[in-house]
Amino acid sequence: MSPHTAKKVIPWLASYLLLLTLAVVWGLGACSSSDYQTPHSTTTPSALIAPETLKAWSDEGLVNGTGYDRVVILDVNSIAGYGAGHIPGAHFVNSADISQNRREGPATDVSMVLDGAHMNALIQKYGIDNRTTIVFTGGTSAASAGSYLSVTRAYWTFRYWGFSRERLKLVDGINAAWAAAYGLTTTAPPSAALSTYTVASNRIVRTDLRASLAEVIDVADGKVPNVATVDFRSGETDNSYAGQRGKTAGVFGTVSDFVVFEGRIKGARAMTYTNMFDAANTFRFKSPEALISLLTGVGINSGLLALVH
Numbered sequence: 001m002s003p004h005t006a007k008k009v010i011p012w013l014a015s016y017l018l019l020l021t022l023a024v025v026w027g028l029g030a031c032s033s034s035d036y037q038t039p040h041s042t043t044t045p046s047a048l049i050a051p052e053t054l055k056a057w058s059d060e061g062l063v064n065g066t067g068y069d070r071v072v073i074l075d076v077n078s079i080a081g082y083g084a085g086h087i088p089g090a091h092f093v094n095s096a097d098i099s100q101n102r103r104e105g106p107a108t109d110v111s112m113v114l115d116g117a118h119m120n121a122l123i124q125k126y127g128i129d130n131r132t133t134i135v136f137t138g139g140t141s142a143a144s145a146g147s148y149l150s151v152t153r154a155y156w157t158f159r160y161w162g163f164s165r166e167r168l169k170l171v172d173g174i175n176a177a178w179a180a181a182y183g184l185t186t187t188a189p190p191s192a193a194l195s196t197y198t199v200a201s202n203r204i205v206r207t208d209l210r211a212s213l214a215e216v217i218d219v220a221d222g223k224v225p226n227v228a229t230v231d232f233r234s235g236e237t238d239n240s241y242a243g244q245r246g247k248t249a250g251v252f253g254t255v256s257d258f259v260v261f262e263g264r265i266k267g268a269r270a271m272t273y274t275n276m277f278d279a280a281n282t283f284r285f286k287s288p289e290a291l292i293s294l295l296t297g298v299g300i301n302s303g304l305l306a307l308v309h
Contacts, residue, residue, distance in 0.1 A: 040068065040069055041057075041060070041062065041069045042057060042062065042069045042071060042133040042169075043166060044169065047155070047165050047168055047169050047170055048169075048170055048172050048285060049135070049169045049170070049171060049172065050171075050172055050177075051171060051172075051173065051177050051178045051181045051182065052181065054071075054073070054087070054135055054169075054171060054178070055181070055182060057071050058071075058088065058089060062133075063088075063089040064089050064190055064192075067131070068131050069131070069133060070131055070132055070133070071132070071133045071134075071135060072091065072126055072127065072128055072132050072133070072134055072135070072192075073087055073089055073090040073091060073135045073136075073137060074090070074091055074093045074126065074134060074135065074136050074137070074154065075087065075090040075091065075092055075093060075137050075138055075175070076093045076095050076098060076136060076137075076138040076150045076151045076153075076154045077092065077093070077094075077095060077138045077139070077150070078094070078095060079092070079094065081138070081139065081140050082189075083186065084140050084141070084184075084186070085140060085141055085175070085179065085184030085185065085186055086137075086175060086184055086185060086186075087137055087171075087175065087178050087184065087185075088185045088187070089190055090137065090189075090190075091126050091189055091190060091192060092189045093122075093126075093154065095138070095150035097122060098114065098122075098150060098153050098154045098157055099111055099112060099113070099114065099153065099157075100112040100113065100114050100115060100118055113157060113160060113210065114157055114161075116161075116198075116199055116200075119157070119161050119199050120197075120198045120199060123195065123197055123198075123199070124194050124195050124196065124197065124198075125192070125194065126192050126195075127192040127193050127194060127195045128195055128197055129195045129196075129197040130197060130201065132167065133167050133168075133169065134158065134163070134167060134168050134169065135169045135170070135171060136151050136152075136154050136155050136168070136169065136170045136171070137151060137170070137171040137174045137175055137178070138150055138151040138174050138175060139151070139174045139175045139176055140175055140176065140179075141175060141176055141179035141180075141184055142176060143173065143176035143177075143279075143282050143283040144176075144283065145273070145274040145276075145277045145279070145283050146274070147174055147175075147176070147283075148174065148277070148283075151170065151174055152170070155168060155170050156209065159206055159209060160205065160206045160207075160209050160210065161199045161202065161205060161206075162199060162202030162203065162204040162205055162206060163202060172284045172285055173281070173282040173283055173284040174283075176282050176283060177282040177283075177284060180282050216229075216265065219265070219267070220265050220266040220267065221266075222267075228269070228298065228299045228300040228301075229265050229267055229268040229269065230268065230269055230270075230271055230298050230299075230300070231264045231265065231268040231269065231270050231271070232271060232272065232273040233270075233272075234247075234270065234272060236270040240262065240263075240264075241263075241264050241268075241270045242263075243262045243263030243264070244262070245262060247262065248262045269298040269299050270298070271294065271295075271297075271298045275294060276291060276294065
């Protein structure tokens, strides 16, 4: 294991959410690809943008446009959620299409990262190329922290496959925030001309953003220094983290599924992911200061925070 790998933050289950939050709030480490150029008119201080910013881009004709700074909005949702209302010009992305199934012994693992072929099919379907700024959103007009799960998974997947932070944005408050400011539409999804762009053009795969099972086992065995393991499923005294029987959902998403073991990774600290959002403000992310306090409270020190980008 390399020194860089040994210092990674290794969350459990909703790992992409922590990585996303740190990336979008502070905008650490762009890690840009030379082929995936920095935009001009869609440059923002961080990847987290207000609905007003996206509205301005739409008014300028950038959404589904054809210029250098063209913007594609990806609404990662269920078909019912998208149909109930979405941002004008947003493309529907089925939330099931941002992860991949794999047969794992007697059961199916449904949380695999998309492989290159599936990722290429996704970006080509929506006409994404090296001129595209991608904006992620989802959920409905009713704000819910849970609505972020698929949206942030999509953001993380694009980062993993080498898309630069400058070209990836996430609407703070997702569809609910847009609905509060401008209202949603129920029009049909826009059409998109297929692209031929592939992740090979990005020339980088961010393997530092994910941990292998072997790495997690090494952490649990105490073989890796300077690591914080965070369990985002629940609080410390109830549900999955505490190992209460029947509280852990299986691979098919119900607590009646077969579960090999219940409990947590040795040494993991508990933090409910919904605490990252401000329920009184259309479920937008809390301030950087509040998030730093939250994360340091579960053992993620400033040195570890600096490694997440």
